[in-house]
């Protein structure tokens with residue numbers, strides 16, 4: 778599983794980083810960035826929860 782954050786859609790609410798801080802973090806601009814786009818198997822469920830919780834649909838699954 779690979780994920781990316783669409784910077785133009787992210788509003789910096791912090792939900793993704795709160796749910797799955799192994800994959801997402803809030804950068805200096807207050808927007809979410811993916812720490813490592815190749816999501817480990819054990820982090821996939823939390824990543825999916827983060828995707829569902831994103832209010833703007835900014836997190837994109839690439840594969």
Ligand code: SF4
Pocket residue numbers: 782786787788789790791792793794808809827830831832833834835836
């Ligand atoms: S949940 Fe969505 S809008 Fe909120 S910080 Fe994460 S990517 Fe951005």
